[in-house]
Each structure stands twice: as structure tokens, then as C-alpha cells.
Amino acid sequence: MTVIKKEQGKVGIYNNAGFQVEGSFSANLDGLNPKELFEASLGLCITIVLNRMLERDGVEVQDDDISIEVNAIKASDSPSRFEQCNVNISLPQHFSQEYKNKLVVSAERACTIGNTLRRGLQIQTEIVEK
Incomplete structure (x- = not known):
């Protein structure tokens, strides 16, 4: 929570x-701000999945070998919302293209935040007493 x-x-x-x-x-x-937190949530989820996969595969990387950049783009019409997220994943150059592709596909499948955004969710709002 x-x-x-x-x-x-x-x-x-x-x-x-x-x-x-x-x-x-x-x-x-x-x-x-909310947009930055939204972007960070998706980026951090992908980062966690990638790190778990690298650990599973026994692949060691330096702290700065991997970076995720997320840019959420707002819709131009109503209601106010993000209509697209562009995710740029920087992986070590010495990884083969096949391994990079495998990591990205697996991260897309395993990231809870990404899966939620792709499929949507219900939001229930209620007023509670303090």
C-alpha cells in the first residue's frame, strides 16, 4: 500500500x-510528479524483470550496463490520460542480438505494470473516515 x-x-x-x-x-x-512516477513504475518493473532474468542466466553486468527510459505521451483528446508509452532499453553491446531480443520479449511478458497497462484495470474509489 x-x-x-x-x-x-x-x-x-x-x-x-x-x-x-x-x-x-x-x-x-x-x-x-504523477507522470514521472507513472513512467518510473513501468521502467522499474522492467528493470526488476531484466535483473531477475540475468541472475537466472548467471549473467553478470555492471550497474550502468542497463538503463530503461520511459516516456509517457498524453492523449490530445478527453479524458485526460496517457495513450502511449515509449520504452527504450539499453543493454550491453556484448550481448548477442538474439539474447537482447529474448530479454525484451520476456520482460514484456513478465512485467506486472506493463501487463496491467496493456489490459486495463478497474479503479474503485471510496471516501473513508479518519
Whole structure:
């Protein structure tokens, strides 16, 4: 579970371990705005899947060998939503093209966030008493 609340004039994002990251109402400022968090969620999910696959395959990589860049593009019509996510995955050059393709296909299949976005989900909102 994630909790978002404002304290001391700042929006905080918390989990059961406590404060994790500052939220922001605008892009490219201190903290992350909703679009950046959305992109980060997809990118982190793909990163986790890739790392698990590399561990399974016994492939060691340096920390900076793999990077994921996600750019969510807003729809021009209503309702306000993202209509596309462009994901760029940078993998080590010494990996064969066949292995790179295998990693990407497997990551697409195993990423929970990606699967959710592709298939949609129901959102239930309710008011609760404090």
C-alpha cells in the first residue's frame, strides 16, 4: 500500500517503511510528479524483470550496463490520460542480438505494470473516515 499525504508543506509518498520520495505538482522539479512516477513504475518493473532474468542466466553486468527510459505521451483528446508509452532499453553491446531480443520479449511478458497497462484495470474509489 502507498500513502500520499502533505506534511510541512511538502507532498510525501510513503509505504509501510515510512517516507520514500517527495511528490511534486510539476515536472522536472524536486520530487516526482504523477507522470514521472507513472513512467518510473513501468521502467522499474522492467528493470526488476531484466535483473531477475540475468541472475537466472548467471549473467553478470555492471550497474550502468542497463538503463530503461520511459516516456509517457498524453492523449490530445478527453479524458485526460496517457495513450502511449515509449520504452527504450539499453543493454550491453556484448550481448548477442538474439539474447537482447529474448530479454525484451520476456520482460514484456513478465512485467506486472506493463501487463496491467496493456489490459486495463478497474479503479474503485471510496471516501473513508479518519
